[in-house]
Amino acid sequence: MNLPNILTLSRIVMIPVFVAIFYMPVEWRYMVSAAIFALAGATDWLDGYLARKLDQSTPFGAFLDPVADKLMVAVALTVLVEEYHSVVLTLPAVIIIGREIVISALREWMAEIGSRASVAVSYIGKVKTTAQVVAIIMLLAFPPGVSWAYAGVSLLYVAAALTLWSMVLYLRAAWPDLFPSAESTRAVERAD
Template identity: 40%
Template sequence: MNLPNRLTLLRVLLVPLFVAVAYWQVPYGARLAGALFLLAALTDGLDGYLARKRRMVTRLGKLMDPLADKLLVCAALVSLVEMHRLPGWVAMIIIGRELAVTGLRSFLSREGEVLEASLTAKLKTACQVVALAALFWQESPFSWHDPTPANLALMAALLLTLLSGWDYFRRGWAVIKKGGY
């Protein structure tokens, strides 16, 4: 197993650890969970960079990397909802978009078509990571009326989630119409 795939595996293994820490009722437990989440998220950028730079892209990596990303984000969202720091409907919008886009990309992939990640999708991911880590560190729950950095980052992440989802389906529909699926 090459280094990028090991980093992806590390990201998967960090998920249950940060979730467990998030549920500890100890001082600074949520902040430690946020730090572990951020560490796991940073492996995403690093594994992709190394895989491309060293030409170590593998089929396993292509499969596991996006799954590890979805697992990480979904675990953070569910943890934050359980901790009463995030409304459930916000988590469901983000999780729903992730599942829908994954389904669309999987369908098109089986048909030999590839929908590359857009700049908006990459910005969405970065914004989600910042927002979710910040929500672990923020003592108060998310609020539309409280312009804390964590809340503003989450609002931006939610907007980018919707925009990038719309963009994927717009591009995907064009491929579907062209191919006669």
């Protein structure tokens, strides 16, 4: 167990604390839950940086890091959907969570067939993640109806659009493996 892995595990430990604070019947719950989410985002960046800088990348860390990220984002979006009770917020949340499920399944399947490299993380994914984290922090920090919350919803739509775009890029990269042409299928059958 090294420092990057401990930071990754800390994000998972933060989830129940985050949820408990978000549902406390106090006004400061918004800012504190936003701060916890921001801290989780900072540890996400820091654990990756330290793993590379200290040459402490591990298979466990490579597995756990995206799990911790997806759990934190899905939980935050879920509590926000419940808090806002609005299709306006629910739609981008469903797009973001749904995309994560699709891409996780695609990566797993591609790894099984030995084509993991063809669906590596792209630059657009990093921009999407940044927009998503900033939007969620804004939405958590203020109660529904506050102007900053509306700005957060707008940014969440930007994140959802980038999410769809990055999903299209992943699917396009995986397309030859998902739908091999009839000619290459016949060639494989002849080779057998």
